[in-house]
Amino acid sequence: MYVIITYDVGEKRVHKVCKKLREYLTWTQNSVFEGSIGKGKLTRCMHELDGIIHADEDSIYLYQVNNPNHIQKKVYGQEKSFDDLFL
Amino acid sequence: MYVIITYDVGEKRVHKVCKKLREYLTWTQNSVFEGSIGKGKLTRCMHELDGIIHADEDSIYLYQVNNPNHIQKKVYGQEKSFDDLFL
Numbered sequence: 001m002y003v004i005i006t007y008d009v010g011e012k013r014v015h016k017v018c019k020k021l022r023e024y025l026t027w028t029q030n031s032v033f034e035g036s037i038g039k040g041k042l043t044r045c046m047h048e049l050d051g052i053i054h055a056d057e058d059s060i061y062l063y064q065v066n067n068p069n070h071i072q073k074k075v076y077g078q079e080k081s082f083d084d085l086f087l
Numbered sequence: 088m089y090v091i092i093t094y095d096v097g098e099k100r101v102h103k104v105c106k107k108l109r110e111y112l113t114w115t116q117n118s119v120f121e122g123s124i125g126k127g128k129l130t131r132c133m134h135e136l137d138g139i140i141h142a143d144e145d146s147i148y149l150y151q152v153n154n155p156n157h158i159q160k161k162v163y164g165q166e167k168s169f170d171d172l173f174l
Contacts, residue, residue, distance in 0.1 A: 004091060004150060006093065006115070006116055006118075006119045007116075008116045008117045008167065009164075028093070028148060029093055029094075029095045029118075029146060029148060030095045030118060031093075031116075031117060031118060031119075032093045032118075032119070032148070046161075046163065049163065050163060053163065053164050054164070055163070055164045055165070056164075056165065057164070057165065058164045058165065059116060059162060059163065059164040059165040059166065059167055060162070060163040060164055061115060061116060061119070061160065061161075061162055061163075062160065062161040062162075062163065063091060063150070063158055063159070063160050064158065064159045064160075064161070065152060065157055065158050065159075066157070067157070070152055070153070070154070070157040070158075071150055071151065071152050071157075071158070072150070072151045072152075073148065073149065073150050073151075074148075074149045074151070075146060075147070075148055075149075076133065076136065076137060076140065076142070076146065076147040076148075076149065077096075077140050077141070077142045077143075077144070077145045077146040077147055078142070078143065078144065078145065078146040079146065080095065080146055
């Protein structure tokens, strides 16, 4: 399946959440990751994120499409890569 | 169709982009909007955004699913509303 994950978490947890998501998905943009992932891996990823976030303050949105052909992506302006962050 | 739009734009244009997206979609989270929208309205929205952003610095990602039943959304932690921003 194909997923998009966006997060809005407390400053102290941004790095941990980002690092965890990089293990499973591709960084798209500030607070957004996406990619193809199997059901088992996704469950593990979300379980691990659940252990990092503070449920009363943070939020993570998971958008899930079973067939990657059902979602189209268009980029307006710059398509950024993770490496650009460190230039 | 159902769309998710995420943006990463220069500070000076954040307010304009946010205001424009609110005309067409629902605010989800920091830099993320989503909602059902017709093809004509979406074209207009993207055209208007194109006029706001600086293509060499900013980026807007549009994810588009024709059948809203093909996308599932799950929220972990807090589900925020736009009004929370002003509390």
